[in-house]
Ligand SMILES: *[C@@H]1O[C@H](CO)[C@@H](O)[C@H](O)[C@H]1NC(C)=O
């Protein structure tokens with residue numbers, strides 16, 4: 327029956343686009359974000375410590391460097407070490423939402439949709455908990471989460487506390503995985 331075929335092909339497309347990322351039914355949750363977020367204290371280098379898998383990030387030694395631009399936007403440089411030994415570097419731009427400074431939007435290429443970058447919690451000097459969720463056709467959402475640190479290692483108590491924070495917002499942390507920051511070339 328054509329109806330069934332259409333449904334099956336929709337389901338297959340969903341499976342395809344959600345491979346390697348976290349897919350959930352329903353709309354995105356709306357967790358509270360860092361109060362009084364100060365982007366001038368947030369800029370600089372961050373190391374990725376743990377994350378919900380993202381198909382666009384397959385490497386190790388993942389780092390971000392944020393800096394302020396003269397136009398008030400934020401320059402984003404992400405770096406990762408690929409399995410073939412090369413360093414993949416991509417540049418993007420982030421903007422803060424009016425009146426909600428901890429809710430940012432990041433875009434990397436003009437052709438790619440921009441994605442939310444919500445700072446749920448940061449002390450600026452040690453850790454940052456970043457959450458990104460997009461709702462598709464009101465039916466399901468795809469979410470990412472990153473635990474970032476100013477140093478390549480972060481105290482496990484802090485990591486646990488941040489995961490507990492996610493859980494308290496009903497965000498599933500079961501698929502969160504550590505990022506290798508031990509075997510990185512010195513130039514990174
Ligand atoms: C971060 O990027 C800024 C702007 O491109 C640059 O001046 C700075 O040296 C970079 N910092 C690190 C740690 O890479």
Ligand SMILES: *[C@@H]1O[C@H](CO)[C@@H](O)[C@H](O)[C@H]1NC(C)=O
Nearest residue numbers: 448449450451452453476481
């Ligand atoms: C960052 O962590 C260090 C070491 O645990 C601590 O002394 C410092 O107060 C922390 N910074 C902030 C802003 O909480």
